[in-house]
Amino acid sequence: MISKLSTLFVRTLRDDPADAEVPSHRWLVRAGYIRRAAPGIYSWLPLGLKVLQKVERIVREEMDAIGAQEVSFPALLPREPYEETGRWNEYGDLLFRLKDRRQADLLLGPTHEEMFTLLVKDLYSSYKDLPISLYQIQTKYRDEARPRAGLLRGREFIMKDSYSFDIDEAGLEQSYQLHRQAYQRIFERLGLDYVIVSAMAGAMGGSRSEEFLAVADNGEDTFVRSAGGYAANVEAVRFAAPEALPIADAPAMAEVATPNAGTIAGVVEILNRDVPLADRAWTGADTLKNVLFKVTEPDGRVRALAVGLPGDREVDVKRLTAALEPAEAEPFTADDFAAYSDLVGGYISPVSLDGTRVLGKESTTRIEYLTDPRVAEGTYWATGANRPDTHLTGVTVGRDFTPDGVIDVAEVREGDPAPDGSGPLTLARGIEMGHIFQLGRKYAEALGLKVLDRNGKLVTVTMGSYGVGVSRAVAAVAEATCDDKGLSWPLALAPYQVQLLATGKDASVFEEAERIAGELSQQGLDVLYDDRKASPGVKFADSEIMGMPLIVVVGRGLADGKVELRIRSTGEKREIAVADAVAEVLAAAGR
C-alpha cells in the first residue's frame, strides 16, 4: 500500500503541546498521530490509527491462540449489576455516571466483570460448558482525577479485557497461566522491555494478581526487584514480620524529657545525649512514629486510622491508597486532632492508641491502630508519651500496647531486603501494560453464576479477569523507542515500514521514487511516499518526527545511480545502487 504525504491527513507541529509531560505524548501529537479532544480524551488521526490497529491485531491473534473467544459488549451499561457487586459506589468519582431520558441510572463501563458474569450465567448451566475464556477489544471510561501523559492515562481508552470461567481452582490456575503466557507473547511482539510483578487486586477484588509493566523512567508505577527474581509493584510489596522476641527480654518503659525536639532527628539526638545505648547509637529506626489519617469509605462513612511505623520511614501514599482501596485516606488536619482532645499531636503514643483504652469524651469513635510488620511482638521502641515534650523508651509490643493489626505501607527503599530473601531490592519505574487477576468467586457469588457440577450439585463458578491497555501500548512503545528527533517505530507496529522521500526538483527524481514505491508496495510493504513540493530539510525533519523505521531518499545521488537508505532507530545511512534499492529495503524490512 502506498500513501502520498501530499494528501495524507497529517500535519507535523513545530512546537510541543502545552500539556505534554512525557516524550511519547509530545511526539505523538507533534507527528500528527493523535489530537486532544478534551482532557484525557483523544482522537486518532490516520497514522495513529494504523499503529493502534496493528496493536489490536497482535492482541487478537494471541487471544485467539489460547482459545479465547471474541465478543463485544456495550460501553453504556445499566447500574443494577454494578450495584449488586458494590462497584457502583466503590468506584467513587472514577465512574462516569449518567441518566437516560427515563431517569434510569447508567454508567460508562470502566471494566466489564459484571456483564460477562451475567452473560455466562445467561448461556451456561453445566460444568461441561467450562472452561470458557471470552475477550473484547473495547472502549473503556474512567474519570481520572488527573488524566496525564496523553494516551498513558486517559479518560477514554481502549482495552482488551478478558474473563475466564472455571469450575474449580485448578481450572482457574490453568486459565490464568494461559493468559499469562499470551501476555508474554503480546508484549514480546510489541517489542517492550517488560517485567511481571506481583500486584494488588485493588477494586477488582480477588486473591492473586500480577502486572505486566513496561520499564520506563516516565512510568507511573514504581516496582522493585531483586537479583534473585523477586518482582513486585511497590504497592504489593509485603514484608514478612520478624520473629517475635521474648517479652521478658524487653527493657522497662521509661520517660525521657524531649523539650523542643521538633523532628525525629531531634528526638534521636536527645536520646543519644541523655539515655545513650551501651552497644550502639540510637537511630530513627529505633523510634516508632504514629501517623493519623481520616479514612472515607465509598458509602461516605468516615473513620480514624493511626499507622505506626519505624521513625526513619515515611508512609508511602500510593501504598496506603492501595492498601485501603476503595476507601480513601487523608492526613489528619488540626480540626481532626481537635475532635480527639486526648491526642497530643507530635507525641502520639501507641499506649494511648491501644484499643483497650477509650479516648476523651469528644472522641466517641475509636481509632484503629495498625503497625508496620517490623513492629513485631516483643520489639521495643522509643515513642511519644502523649504528653508535650515527653517520649517513652522501652515501649514493648504485646506488653505495653497491642496493635489492631498490620499495615505494610512504609516507603520501600533501594537496598531493602526482598521479602522472599532473594537479595536487596532495586527500584525502577514502569507503565502498567497488562494486569491479570485470579478473581475467584466474588463476582459469580454476587451475581449468582452457578453451574451443575459432575454430581449434579450447583456450584459457584470461579473467575479470572485479564486486561491489556491497547491504546496505552501505542504510547508505551512510542515512549520506549522515540528519541530527541521524534518517533521511531519497530517494523511490526509502524504505520508504514518505509518513508520514501523524493528530494529534488527533477521530474526523474519523482518518477524514480514512484517506481520504487510501487515495487515495494507490490512486495507487500506499506510505503509513505513524500511527494510534496517541499524542501529536503522539511522532508528529512518530518520523516524523523513521523518515525517510519526505514527511510529511503531519492534525490541528488540519483544522477550517479544511487539512493540513500536510512535506518531510523540507529541513524545508520548508506548509499545503495538504484538497481538494488528494492531488494535492500526488503532485506532491511526483514522480508
Next chain:
Amino acid sequence: MISKLSTLFVRTLRDDPADAEVPSHRWLVRAGYIRRAAPGIYSWLPLGLKVLQKVERIVREEMDAIGAQEVSFPALLPREPYEETGRWNEYGDLLFRLKDRRQADLLLGPTHEEMFTLLVKDLYSSYKDLPISLYQIQTKYRDEARPRAGLLRGREFIMKDSYSFDIDEAGLEQSYQLHRQAYQRIFERLGLDYVIVSAMAGAMGGSRSEEFLAVADNGEDTFVRSAGGYAANVEAVRFAAPEALPIADAPAMAEVATPNAGTIAGVVEILNRDVPLADRAWTGADTLKNVLFKVTEPDGRVRALAVGLPGDREVDVKRLTAALEPAEAEPFTADDFAAYSDLVGGYISPVSLDGTRVLGKESTTRIEYLTDPRVAEGTYWATGANRPDTHLTGVTVGRDFTPDGVIDVAEVREGDPAPDGSGPLTLARGIEMGHIFQLGRKYAEALGLKVLDRNGKLVTVTMGSYGVGVSRAVAAVAEATCDDKGLSWPLALAPYQVQLLATGKDASVFEEAERIAGELSQQGLDVLYDDRKASPGVKFADSEIMGMPLIVVVGRGLADGKVELRIRSTGEKREIAVADAVAEVLAAAGR
C-alpha cells in the same frame, strides 16, 4: 478456520425474546448472535461479532476506495463545540449528557460534524489541502424514546460516519457523488434490496440529502416512488402548489347551518343535502380542515400552530415532526383551546386564524397558520365558521384569508401523483441504511473553519456528511434473508460459510467430518463443525436457526460413501459422493 460447536460460546433459544417485534431481532437473539444488556443496548456474541466485522470490512474497503481516510474520534465529547452549533440543545432528550468529576458538561456523540470540523480547522489552512474526506467506524449514542427491533433502532450502535471538506460547491457535489457511489457498492455487496430516496436534512441541517433504504416490510421509514423514477422518503415529499386560480371566479362566501354534523363526512352530507353543487357532489376534498398544535422549541419556548389541509386527509405525524424539527409538536388539548377563548373547537375557521385578526384577550400569542400546498391562491373551500354548528362555503384563499405560509404534512396516499409528474406514487417501507447530506457551510461557519483560497482570501469551507448504519446493517441483512426457520446469511457476511454436522454415533462419522472440515478450512473456507454429542434433530434445527449458507451433513449416508449438501437459502438438498464433497462445497461457496 474451524470452530467446534461444542466449545463455541453460543446457545440457541427455544423461545422468542419477550420484546422481539421483528424477525431479525427474534432470530439474532434466538440464534445466539446478540444479547440485550439494557433497553436498546446489545452485546455481540462470537457469531454476531463475526458478521459485524465482515460488514465493517466491506464498508472500510469501499471508503478507502474513494480515497477517504480513516480516523477515530472519541465517543465522550465536550459540550462546547455542540453548544456553538446549537445542537447541544436541539438534540433534546436524544442526547446523552453527563458531567465529569469537575462538573464539566460532556455528551456521548450522536454524530461528529463538530469534532471533524474542528480537527480539519486544526490541521488545514489552504485550498491546496482540499478536498479531504475523513471517516470513522465508531460507536454512537442516541437516547431514543422508543428503542425497538433489536439492532434496528438502538441507543448504542455502530456507524460509519464520514465528512467531506471542499472549497466550493462543485467540489462538494463531487465528494457527495463519490460517497453516493461508494454507498451503492456497499449496499450491493451487502446484498440488500435498496432504494435511494430524497430525504429531509433534519437536525443535521444542509441543503440536500438522500437516504439509502433497505426495502423491508418492517422498516420504520415509509417511502414513495413512481414508475417514472421519483423516489422520496415520505417526510421529504414536497407537492408543488397548483397554479393560482383567478379570485374573481370564486363564489361568494356563504353560511351553512351544520347542526350535529360531527365529522367531516357529516358536514359533506349536509352540504350535499342543503347546498348541492351543480356539476358534482361535495366530497371531503372540498373541505378545509384546520388542526391545532402546540409546538415546543428546543429552548423551551412554546407557540401555537394551525395546519390547514383538505378535509379528506390527516396530518401525517412523522411528516409534521420532520417539518418542524428540532421543535416538537403535540395536538391541542382542551386546556390549550381554553387559552384561546375565541376558538371554537370543531369549527375552526381560516378566516379567524388569518394573521390580520387578533384573537381574544386571553390569547396574546398569535397563532401561526400554515396550509397544505393544495390550499393555493384562488381555491375556495367549505370550512368552519368559528361558531358552533356553522360552516362557511366559498371561503377563498387570498380573498377571505391569507395563510402565513405552506406546510406539506398531509398524509401521502398510494396513487397520489408524483410531484415531478412522473406518474402515480406507490408506498413502501424501508430501513434507513445510509444517509448522505450536503451540509454546506453551517458547521464550518459556526466553528470558523476557513482556508485561504487561490487569491489569498479566507473562505469558509463547504462540507458533506455521510453515514452508514453498520450494526443496523447486520439486522437489515438478517431481516431480508431470514425465514420461518431462522437466519440465512449470504456467503459474504456469514460468520462461517459452512456448518458441518456430524450426525451419527460411529467414530467414522466424526473422523470423516473432521477430515472434510480440515480440507475446507485449508481451502480458505470458515467452517463451523457441529461435533456435539447431540441428536441429529437438534443439530439440524440449530443449523437452520444459525443460518450458515452451506450445510454439510456427514451421517448415515457415509456407509454408502455419501454426504449431504444443503443450501440454507433455498432449502435445496443433494447427496454427494464423499470424494467430491470438498470440491462441491467449494463450488457452492463460489470458490
